Amino acid sequence: MKLLLVLTFIMSSAWAKQSKIDKLYLKSLEHYKNRDYFTALDLIAHQYKYATPDQNIQHYIERLVGYTGTHYFNTFNDLELRKLNIPTTDLIMAKRNLYLKKFNYVHKRLKRMPKGHRLYPESLLVKGTAYLMDKKYQKAISTYQKCSEAAYGWEKRTEDKQQNYFAVLKESCIINIARIHYKQKNYKLAIRHYEDIPKKSFKWPYTLLEKSWAYYYTGDYNRSLGILLTYNSPLLESYFTPEAEVLKALNYFKLCLYEDALAVIDKYYNTFAPRSTALKKVIARGNKKDLFFFNMMFTPIKDTEKENKFLRNLVTQMTKRIKYNLDLNSFYQMNEEIYRANKSANLPLLLKMQKDLKEQINHYVKVSMYKFINEIHSLSSEMFNLKLEILSRKRDLAYKNKTFRKDRSRGNFKNIKREPHQEFWTFRSAFWADELGDYSLALDSTCKTRRIDRNE
Amino acid sequence: MFKNWFNLFNLAILSLFATSSFAGEEDLYDFLWLDPDKSVYVLQNKIYPKDKSFYVDLGLLMNQTNKFQDTSGAQFKAGYYFSEEWALEFDYVKYSNLNNSALDSLIAVNGVVPFIQKPLSSSSLFAIWSPFYGKINTFNQIYYFDWSFGLGAGSYTLESNLDTVQDNTQDIYKEENVGAVLLKTNFKFHINRNLHLGVELLNTNYQFGTPKNPNSKGWDQNNDIIFSIGASF
């Protein structure tokens, strides 16, 4: 009798719970039909903070995420997310495990990602990265290859911003294959993969620096310098990176062109370092204002450029990031939901979510800018180190009464290392647009020394 | 006097340079951002590499040397690039001949039939060397092309009225097969990775008798211009 009563009690509470969930589901569905997607998502997702929904509700939540973006789940902690078991949260959990270096959990989470899901290419990118960090390079390469194929498939059948997103994913996977070869010191193979990135793509300017490093380590300093020259082009002004200047100086150093190296170092100290200090002041001033960095993203470029040239570069680069565009999309969706002013919409929730999102965007824009400033400062110590090394070498030469055999000439064609699959063109006051990024210098290495004649 | 003229000349030259440099500084794209102190070159990956690729071409031919015949034909060639610059190619050419107006006039006016050679076909094997490449910008599109040279040997089939040309009898054309040394030069314009257009000059050198010395053979030439379309894979 007692057992029967207990069983009845358990069953009735379960039934009550299920009917509550069913009611909430129906209410959420109503919000969905009224296009109050954030309200609908919040209503249903809250119920499954520590529970696994059935298949129907999983599909429904995924459908809602297609409208709201994944930003909503950033506020959930690991315990709240771990049982939701939808592809979106699986990917979020996998990424969190990746940052914590728990690679086995990454693979466990991504095992059930459906191949036809729009997040499948991104999941392969995360999976490949987990293999890479775990030093399983062959598996990483094959996973990245699958990722680029899957992303390409989605790229062909989507348009506009979605197409850009899949294109970026595809290129990221190809570049990561190149980076694995680079890490394993197969520099020529790495270069071949970097060259698979088309010049019109968003990621191409960033591959120039990595390609230059690969050429530097193969000893082709002229080619490395030529590629770095591309960053001087007016077309790539927004892609300034301080590391490119350091690599330029290193290349000149390896060719024993100490005066050129010192000129690059001096330029760094006289132009870029003060500009970065000025940027720091601008940022420090803005720190006191609420959502300063968020608002800066909506200021016209001409105004930001007046404050500091680096600001314009950073803002331009930020606007091209996928995360920023996705967050902005969510922001506009929230705005739409607020201003639609449906009576049933959860306005306090929407306003709170919007405020959170603004603060998040504000935060990571600020972090990016400070990272840039820190990079300039840390690299300026590398430049100083290089300068000391050059001065020490010059001093050694002076003590030994030696100088370099040749004076630095403008360049000699015989110093160009041309492969059979490459075409060679000279510069006749103009380059064709398709040649951007394919430059090479032809400087002689002046490293052989000779004794200084008494009569000199 | 000479010194004054010399100074005037220098001034004129300097003023010319001054004008052109002023015009240059205003243009963002005058490539001053490319360190003017150093020579810069371009090393670009070939858009259409040829190494380890097969190709097949079909072409239409126009003969340039036959004086008494309108000779045209078709060419089939297939080749393989075993390196970026070197290839092995097989050529087959089929000719068709028609009496031209010069021959008809000669027969009508003088009543004589001159010595006529009618090429019939040729098949040959070539070694192709492709050292030159270029690109042209037309209608805002860049087209890439390759310029190659070939040296080959093969057989050349022709018919002629050498045996009967000096007799007053009816002309009989006898078919003969001779060995030939062939030279060619070819421009290949790439449309895309698999398709290309070609313009070729084919020079066939063979030994043949003449009415003056029917028993001794001298060198003779046949030149053709061929327009072709081909595929690479």
Next chain:
Amino acid sequence: MNKLLLLLACLSCTFPLMAQDKKIIYKYKEYEKFDLGDLEIKGSVIAPGDISVKERRRKVFERNLLNRDDFDKKIIDEIKFLR
């Protein structure tokens, strides 16, 4: 007792006087020469025959210049920049 000690002391003083009777000849050490070439050492040669000192490679002190071994950090950042 005291008389015995005095007697012993007197006796011990006479010993050197008795020794002085022998003539001590002092000689300086003669020059000693070793002919190393003549020396015979029994054993198997396991070292190079000639005694030579290898010129030591001079230690060149170089600063650690910037090295870029991998782009792992960039790979992680790119995933963070996705969403």
